[in-house]
Structure formats: structure tokens, C-alpha cells
């Protein structure tokens with residue numbers, strides 16, 4: 098599965114925006130199979146922590162399904 | 170400084186374009202209302218002034234980080250979101266009515282009587298059927314009298330979906346949870362007007378205290394009647410269409426100028442919970458009737474030589 102690194106710039110419920118090193122923002126939705134909850138995203142956004150997201154494409158939306166989040 | 174008409178006196182305290190912080194009680198400046206817990210808030214959507222710009226759809230997606238969905242063209246006029254969904258919490262519908270027998274009309278009546286546009290949203294029902302159906306308590310009434318799904322409690326059972334008489338709430342195929350408009354719960358807590366109402370350039374969407382909005386809407390209907398639009402009426406205020414079947418009233422209500430069905434709204438929505446007792450008793454009566462009939466048949470058969 099592809100991965101991407103960046104900082105969580107917006108967190109809303111189980112959705113978040115990740116801004117990568119080039120300043121490009123990408124939209125993710127937390128997969129129901131992953132351990133993180135919406136509340137964890139808020140903390141990551143507040144800390145501006147650098148993270149790596151493992152994701153897969155989602156059908157019929159402009160966004161991705163986040164399968165795994167790790168601090169780096 | 171000259172007095173600017175329609176400007177809230179507090180607006181003069183913030184003359185700069187770039188602000189380094191959120192204005193306290195900003196909704197007072199943008200919507201003329203201070204947001205306080207314990208009061209009832211809602212939307213009044215006046216469809217006669219909607220220009221179909223979709224600023225509300227975009228503002229909602231931006232604020233709530235909702236992904237664009239239904240990619241492609243629907244073929245339904247300028248509508249490209251199609252319907253309210255787990256990812257689309259404001260939907261602007263376009264109803265083309267002008268012309269007949271496939272020929273587009275060349276003249277337009279005033280007040281959009283030929284081309285109807287309406288920004289649809291969750292109605293934040295007073296007696297919310299979605300909430301009544303939710304077995305986990307994930308759907309709840311906030312301190313602002315609005316209806317919100319708590320994401321960490323929703324188990325994705327989907328009971329709320331058929332319970333909603335307006336087809337609003339949807340379980341997302343991405344995260345398996347129910348999603349719908351929160352009436353910008355997070356913004357209300359921060360003293361901000363909901364994103365859609367703030368972005369609407371014609372004030373087709375008005376946010377405020379429900380009693381104020383209902384008064385304002387009644388005056389607007391009178392005004393439209395006086396200006397030659399006798400078809401104007403409210404949908405979702407107490408006693409009006411949309412507030413039927415035990416619904417009491419809708420916190421997000423509409424001013425319409427055609428039948429509700431034309432806007433894809435039910436003409437007489439009702440609470441499914443009111444059908445539970447009659448269904449249960451009719452089911453029990455059917456079982457009792459069948460048992461009685463079977464008993465009669467068997468006793469009759471036994472009596473025969």
C-alpha cells in the first residue's frame with residue numbers, strides 16, 4: 098500500500114487533511130479497521146506532529162482511506 | 170466615521186482585513202445573533218432568493234473536510250452532487266420548470282417560478298425520527314437544540330437511515346458510520362455562524378434563533394403575497410406542511426413556491442415511531458385471528474364422521 102508523510106492540518110470527526118512537504122494538501126478518511134479514532138486526530142493536529150499515513154484509494158470520492166498512521 | 174447602515178456597531182472594532190484571532194461572538198456581526206447554549210437555533214432557507222451558486226455546498230465541504238463525491242455529471246440541470254449523502258451535507262437542487270413538451274420557455278416569471286433552486290439540508294427535526302431509532306444514543310440533541318451524530322458511539326447499524334423521513338442521514342461506505350449535517354456544532358460552540366449561512370451571498374440561508382427566524386419567515390411570506398406571489402408558503406413551521414405526523418416543527422425550515430414534491434421534499438412526513446404501536450397490535454390481531462380460524466377449522470374437521 099502507498100504511504101505519504103506530512104502534518105495533519107485539519108481534523109474533523111474521522112476525516113483529516115494532511116499537508117505534505119511540498120505544501121500540497123490531501124484528504125483522508127479513517128478506515129474502520131484502523132486503531133486510531135477521531136479524537137486521536139485532534140491531538141496530532143494540535144501538536145503539528147509529523148506522521149506517515151499508509152492509505153488506499155477510495156471509490157468515487159476525491160480522497161483516500163487511511164489504513165495506518167505512525168508518528169515519525 | 171459615517172454610520173454604515175445594516176452594520177453591527179461591534180463591526181467597527183475590527184476594521185483590519187487580516188485577523189490574528191477569532192472575533193468573540195462573531196455570529197453577532199455576521200448573522201445578528203449571539204449563540205448561547207440552551208436556546209433553539211436553526212436555518213430559514215428562502216428558496217425564492219437562491220441563485221444556485223453552490224457557495225453553501227462548497228463552504229460546508231471546506232469547513233467539515235468532506236470529500237467531493239459523485240464525480241462526473243448527473244445530467245440533471247446544473248446539479249452535480251445529486252442528493253444529500255454521508256459526504257454532502259448541503260445539496261442545491263435545480264428544478265427546471267419553464268417551457269412545455271420539451272421546448273424551453275423564453276419568458277421567466279419573477280421569483281424563480283420557472284427555475285426553482287433550493288439548498289437542502291438536515292432539518293434538525295424537533296422530534297427527530299433518526300434519534301428515536303438510534304439504539305446506541307449516538308444521535309443526540311445538542312445544547313443548541315440541533316441533532317448531531319457522535320462518531321465514536323455510532324456502530325453503523327443504519328437504523329437511522331430508513332427512520333429519517335427526508336432521506337438525509339447516510340452510513341458511509343468508507344468508515345461505516347452515519348454522517349449528516351451537524352449544523353456546524355463546532356462553530357456554534359465557538360460563537361461562529363454555520364459555514365453555509367455565512368457564505369450565502371443572497372441570504373437565502375439565514376441562521377438564527379428559531380423564534381426570530383419563524384417571525385421573519387412569516388413576514389417574508391406576507392411580503393411575497395403582496396408582491397404577486399400567492400404560491401409562497403412555509404414548510405416545516407408549526408402547523409405547516411412538513412411539520413405533520415407528530416413532527417411538531419423543523420429547526421431547518423423552508424419557504425417554497427411550489428408543491429413540496431417538486432423540491433423532492435415529502436408532502437406529509439411522519440415519525441415512524443408513531444407506527445410501532447398500530448403495527449404491533451395489527452400483527453398480534455392477525456396472529457390471534459389466524460389461530461382462531463385454525464382452531465375452528467380443526468374442531469370442525471374433528472366433528473365430521
Ligand code: SF4
Nearest residue numbers: 291292293294299333
Ligand atoms: S432530517 Fe432526518 S437526519 Fe435530520 S434530524 Fe430529521 S430525521 Fe434526523
Ligand code: SF4
Nearest residue numbers: 219220222223225369
Ligand atoms: S449559497 Fe445561497 S444562493 Fe448560493 S446556492 Fe447556496 S443557498 Fe443558493
